Amino acid sequence: MKAILTGHSRGLGAAIADELLAAGIPLLAIARRGNAELAARHPDLLTQIALDLGDPANLAGWLAGGELEHFLGDAGEVLLINNAGTLGPVAQAGRQQADAIVHAVSLNVTGPLLLANALAARPGVLRILHVSSGAARDAYPGWSIYGATKAALDHHARAVAQEGRPGLRICSLAPGVVDTDMQAEVRQAEPEQFPLLERFRALKRDGLLATPAAVASKLVAYLRSDDFGRQPVADLRTLDSASA
Numbered sequence: 481m482k483a484i485l486t487g488h489s490r491g492l493g494a495a496i497a498d499e500l501l502a503a504g505i506p507l508l509a510i511a512r513r514g515n516a517e518l519a520a521r522h523p524d525l526l527t528q529i530a531l532d533l534g535d536p537a538n539l540a541g542w543l544a545g546g547e548l549e550h551f552l553g554d555a556g557e558v559l560l561i562n563n564a565g566t567l568g569p570v571a572q573a574g575r576q577q578a579d580a581i582v583h584a585v586s587l588n589v590t591g592p593l594l595l596a597n598a599l600a601a602r603p604g605v606l607r608i609l610h611v612s613s614g615a616a617r618d619a620y621p622g623w624s625i626y627g628a629t630k631a632a633l634d635h636h637a638r639a640v641a642q643e644g645r646p647g648l649r650i651c652s653l654a655p656g657v658v659d660t661d662m663q664a665e666v667r668q669a670e671p672e673q674f675p676l677l678e679r680f681r682a683l684k685r686d687g688l689l690a691t692p693a694a695v696a697s698k699l700v701a702y703l704r705s706d707d708f709g710r711q712p713v714a715d716l717r718t719l720d721s722a723s724a
């Protein structure tokens with residue numbers, strides 16, 4: 481078994497990488513920056529690729545270069561975790577910067593779809609986990625771009641699951657509210673652009689954010705479980721304990 485993960489340099493992705501490496505799974509991890517601490521602890525298991533996944537031409541060029549196939553070799557089972565993401569413009573329609581929209585769609589949607597397509601072209605067992613969000617399922621004013629990009633991942637998972645390719649399982653999974661840089665960014669929004677701001681500030685103030693380590697542990701257990709992919713769209717907070 482080998483794994484591909486995006487966004488391992490910090491936040492939830494760093495904790496997911498830690499879980500996979502601790503389980504002895506060789507990992508190819510992609511982000512703009514590296515994770516020196518994980519590299520020092522797992523020099524033989526971790527391959528880091530410095531790539532801006534917000535630039536689809538960059539990613540497509542890297543995929544054509546053969547480094548992915550070289551890493552995977554003859555691995556019979558592959559895990560893909562599409563974790564890298566951005567909140568994008570936190571602003572209401574008409575107030576969003578055009579380049580921020582393009583970047584968010586490229587990073588949150590185009591990148592995951594390109595990686596999923598490249599890996600699905602190989603024979604063998606493949607488990608794809610898109611890191612989605614509750615914002616894909618409930619509409620939050622000010623997060624129209626973020627919610628739309630995560631809803632795109634949910635729908636991609638539904639359609640790929642329907643294709644029924646033997647050996648391929650897929651799930652677009654909302655992880656819950658996690659104490660990362662992204663949440664710090666959420667709390668800095670302008671209240672008139674994001675009316676739910678106070679709710680998110682209160683989650684931090686009241687100690688209600690999950691730790692990246694706790695979420696990663698549950699997420700990786702689910703990814704490796706027999707139940708993975710039974711539902712193409714799921715929420716980590718409501719999986720029953722047997723499957724998580």
Ligand SMILES: NC(=O)c1ccc[n+]([C@@H]2O[C@H](COP(=O)([O-])OP(=O)(O)OC[C@H]3O[C@@H](n4cnc5c(N)ncnc54)[C@H](OP(=O)(O)O)[C@@H]3O)[C@@H](O)[C@H]2O)c1
Binds near residue numbers: 491492533611613656
């Ligand atoms: N935190 C939450 O409460 C929460 C809730 C629901 C869903 N999520 C989702 O969970 C995932 C992880 O979120 P997080 O909270 O851990 O975010 P984070 O702390 O902001 O970390 C984001 C990760 O994505 C990578 N990344 C960002 N832009 C990139 C780019 N252009 N190219 C390559 N990698 C890039 C970052 O690495 P570099 O900066 O080194 O490139 C970093 O490793 C995201 O998909 C997010 O939407 C988070």
